[in-house]
Amino acid sequence: MYTQHQKRQKTYGGRQTPVTDSYEFFPGVTRVEYRPGASAEDSLCFRHYNPSERVHGRTMEEWFRPAVSYWHAFSYQGLDRYGMPAFIRPWDEAPNSLEACKRRVRAAFEFFSKLGVRYWTVFDRDLTPEGYTLEESFQQLDEVIDLVQELQQRTGIKPLWFGCNLFSHPRYANGAATNPDAHVAAYAAAQCKKAFDIAMKLGAENFLLWGAREGYHNPMVADLPREMRNYAKFLKIVADYKDKHGFRGNLLIRPGPHRESRFYNSEHRYESEDCDTFGRYDYDAMSTLCLLKHHGLERQFKLHVYPGRDHLFASAMGYLGCIEYESYHEEYFGDFRYNGETTVMMKNFIDQGGIQPGGVSLALRPRRESHDFRDLFLMYVQSLDTLAKGLKTAVRLTSEGHFSRHLQQRYSGYQSGIGARLASGEASLEECDEFVKRHGEPNPPSARLEHWNSVFRYYNEH
Numbered sequence: 001m002y003t004q005h006q007k008r009q010k011t012y013g014g015r016q017t018p019v020t021d022s023y024e025f026f027p028g029v030t031r032v033e034y035r036p037g038a039s040a041e042d043s044l045c046f047r048h049y050n051p052s053e054r055v056h057g058r059t060m061e062e063w064f065r066p067a068v069s070y071w072h073a074f075s076y077q078g079l080d081r082y083g084m085p086a087f088i089r090p091w092d093e094a095p096n097s098l099e100a101c102k103r104r105v106r107a108a109f110e111f112f113s114k115l116g117v118r119y120w121t122v123f124d125r126d127l128t129p130e131g132y133t134l135e136e137s138f139q140q141l142d143e144v145i146d147l148v149q150e151l152q153q154r155t156g157i158k159p160l161w162f163g164c165n166l167f168s169h170p171r172y173a174n175g176a177a178t179n180p181d182a183h184v185a186a187y188a189a190a191q192c193k194k195a196f197d198i199a200m201k202l203g204a205e206n207f208l209l210w211g212a213r214e215g216y217h218n219p220m221v222a223d224l225p226r227e228m229r230n231y232a233k234f235l236k237i238v239a240d241y242k243d244k245h246g247f248r249g250n251l252l253i254r255p256g257p258h259r260e261s262r263f264y265n266s267e268h269r270y271e272s273e274d275c276d277t278f279g280r281y282d283y284d285a286m287s288t289l290c291l292l293k294h295h296g297l298e299r300q301f302k303l304h305v306y307p308g309r310d311h312l313f314a315s316a317m318g319y320l321g322c323i324e325y326e327s328y329h330e331e332y333f334g335d336f337r338y339n340g341e342t343t344v345m346m347k348n349f350i351d352q353g354g355i356q357p358g359g360v361s362l363a364l365r366p367r368r369e370s371h372d373f374r375d376l377f378l379m380y381v382q383s384l385d386t387l388a389k390g391l392k393t394a395v396r397l398t399s400e401g402h403f404s405r406h407l408q409q410r411y412s413g414y415q416s417g418i419g420a421r422l423a424s425g426e427a428s429l430e431e432c433d434e435f436v437k438r439h440g441e442p443n444p445p446s447a448r449l450e451h452w453n454s455v456f457r458y459y460n461e462h
Contacts, residue, residue: 023106024110025090025091025106025107025110025111025373026107026110026111026114026373026377029044029114029373029374029377030114031113031114031116032044032045032046032114032115032116032377032381033045033046034046034047034049034050034051034053035047036048043378043381044374044377044378044381045381046381046384046385046388047385048385048386048388048389048392049381049384049385049387049388050388051116055391055392055395056350056395056398056399058354060388060391061118062354062356063346063349063350063354063355063391064323064346064349064355064359064360064387064391065118065119065160065355065356065358065359065360066117066119066359066360066362066384066387067117067119067120067121067159067160067161067359067360067361067362068108068111068112068115068117068119068120068121068362068380069120069121069122069361069362069363069364070108070120070121070122070123070126070127071122071123071126072362072363072364072365073108073111073364073376073380074091074104074107074108074111075104075126076365076366077092078366078368078371080368083368086368086369086371087366087371088371089107089373090103090107091103091104091106091107092104096129098128098140098143098144101127101128101129101140101144102144102147105127105144105147105148105151106147106151108120109151109152109154109155109157111376111377112155112157113155113157114377115377115380115381115384117157117380118156118157118158119157119158119159119160119205119359120157120158120159120160121159121160121161121162121163121208121361122159122162122163123162123163123164123165123195123208124141124162124163124164124165124191124194124195124198125165125168125169126165127141127144127145127148128140128141128143128144130169134187134190134191137191138194141194141198145198145201145202148202149201149202152202152203158202158203158204158205159199159202159203159204159205160204160205160206160322160358160359160361161199161204161205161206161207161208161249161252161304161322161358161361162195162198162199162202162204162206162207162208163195163207163208163209163210164191164192164195164196164207164208164209165210166188166191166192166209166210166211166212166213167210167211167212167213171184171187172184172188172213173213174213175211175213175214175215175227176188176211176213176214176234177211177214177230177231177233177234177235178211178213178214178215178227178228178230178231178281180222180223180227185230185234188234189234189237192209192238193241195207196238196241196242196245196247199247199249200245200247204249205249205250205357205358205359206249206250206251206252206302206321206322206357206358207238207242207247207249207250207251207252208252208253208254208304208322209235209238209251209252209253209254210253210254210256210304211231211253211254211280211281211282212256214227214231214280214281214282215279215280215281215283216279217279219279222279224279227281228281228291229295231281231291232291232294232295232297235253235292235295235297235300235301236295236297236300238251239251239297239300239301242300248357249357250301250302250321250322250357250358251300251301251302252301252302252303252304252321252322252358253282253288253292253301253302253303253304254303254304254305254324255280255282255283255284255285255287255288255303255305255310256280256282256283256284256305256306256310284309284310284313285303285305285309285310285311285313285314285317285319286313288303289303289313289314289317289319298319301319301321302314302319302320302321302322302358303319303320303321303322304321304322304323304324304358304361305320305322305323305324306323306324306325306326307323307325307341307342307344307345308341311323311345311348312344312348315348315351315352318352320348320352320355320358321355321358322355322358322359322360322361323345323355323358323359323360323361324361324363325360325361325362325363325364325383325387326363326364340456340460342386342387342389342390343390343393343394343397343456343459343460344394345390346387346390346391346393346394346395347394347397347398349391349394350394350395350398351398360387362380362383362384364379364380364383366379393459393460396459397456397459402455403452403455403456406452418431418432418435
């Protein structure tokens with residue numbers, strides 16, 4: 001086993017190689033090109049994604065503004081619940097040392113440049129580990145941020161969002177903003193201030209808060225009203241700080257850790273792969289919007305959500321700020337989401353006129369057995385192609401108008417008569433009662449779901 005790891009060291013260039021400005025972490029890989037006519041095994045190229053191609057009035061890159069998630073691409077080491085880390089990379093020697101942090105940043109910017117993306121997403125603690133004191137943590141972070149700023153100026157790449165990690169350290173085991181210990185909440189606020197200052201320094205277009213620990217395990221030992229008020233107050237002081245310093249980007253909240261693949265345990269409670277907090281106060285898009293509206297914060301925040309139910313609700317309510325686009329490990333032959341989910345997501349982007357200043361954060365982790373650095377590139381190439389194909393399909397679907405005409409016809413009863421009065425809120429229960437007495441039993445038409453599923457499948461397969 002150890003011998004195999006040593007072989008992988010050679011694959012990545014070895015751990016002991018000195019890293020200078022001219023050092024190449026990904027030798028043999030040039031900037032990924034758009035080659036729609038490439039052969040079957042010529043995989044390290046884009047077949048659908050052409051960032052400068054204009055589609056429906058703007059470029060592909062402008063439509064979904066892709067960003068690479070720093071942690072997923074460069075900090076994840078192939079660890080899962082059943083096995084030890086599977087990846088050995090040239091930036092992973094003494095992974096918590098400051099020099100390793102700098103190597104990882106240099107590798108990341110080489111990767112971003114060769115992939116051809118303009119944005120990345122990162123939490124403060126992804127860049128440097130915690131120090132023994134808050135001051136030491138900030139000093140280490142500042143040293144790496146100086147390098148980040150230099151590389152950003154050299155490449156023109158900047159954060160789509162910069163986030164504050166208020167969930168990894170044991171001090172936040174009982175939450176950050178909702179922690180029953182006020183000292184912990186104050187510490188979280190100090191860390192958040194520093195992260196916000198860095199976000200502005202780096203020109204981040206959004207600032208992310210993910211309340212992964214903001215919740216309760218047992219309602220008998222938690223003051224739920226107090227904790228929700230404290231959470232809202234914390235969000236407000238972040239919003240006040242944004243306004244005070246003139247930050248023009250969005251404040252993002254990431255609901256969750258909700259997934260479409262949630263499952264029930266033996267006690268019929270929802271479980272999650274990400275976090276063991278049961279009673280999340282911002283469990284999904286709707287509960288998060290409820291919290292924001294209840295405390296008068298709905299104008300200050302947008303939502304950072306996963307494709308699926310949450311993004312549909314966020315888009316319908318006008319709060320879609322950013323998408324977390326993940327890889328599906330259970331699929332055998334690549335990512336097939338363009339067959340539906342990505343098309344729907346891209347149609348939402350079109351309907352709301354784009355997602356700027358947000359975008360799509362590509363949170364892609366290589367499979368444990370895929371430890372060659374080309375595998376890392378290919379994951380992102382395939383997902384960018386998936387997004388591009390979904391965009392083209394959504395544009396064609398929108399321009400040909402089959403679904404829009406169907407929706408107009410399906411809801412035509414609300415254009416006049418009792419339907420118009422119901423839609424405007426003018427109808428009363430008594431009026432509806434009289435209407436039904438005069439017109440009798442309704443005769444609703446078939447939804448024809450099988451037909452429209454077939455139409456949708458046609459667009460995604462042609």
